[in-house]
Amino acid sequence: MIQDVRYEEIKIGDHAEMSKTVTEYDVYSFAGITGDFNPVHVNDEYAKTTMFKGRIAHGMLSAGFISAVLGTALPGANTIYLGQELVFKAPVKIGDTLTARVEVQEKLDEKRRIVLLTTVTNQDGVVVTAGKATVMKK
Secondary structure, three states: OOOEOOHHHOOOOOEEEEEEEOOHHHHHHHHHHHOOOOHHHHOHHHHHOOOOOOOEOOHHHHHHHHHHHHHHOOOEOOEEEEEEEEEEOOOOEOOOEEEEEEEEEEEEHHHOEEEEEEEEEOOOOOEEEEEEEEEEEO
């Protein structure tokens, strides 16, 4: 269910999250949509020769999960994604279950903007992606 939290109801510290297991289909679909066919993502034999010792998901796939939380949970519908700072901290393997979490850090009332801390962790609690998002709530 998609939430639509009103700007006035949002408080510093509010948070939301979602989890999803990354599948081979997700990685190939992302490659097809974006055109990023880097062999570390799509060629198992090549990926085995890298420092990762196997295929990894695109970093931006994990960032996409942040977008999903922002657009469906907090702030939810009618949210305009204005910017995102990202750091990719650890690789994501096919089969990892990722949890994307957003937490309200700041509200800028004059322009109805919200700054949120963003993190994506794997099933072991390792942060794979971290950053800060800025959104506008209609």
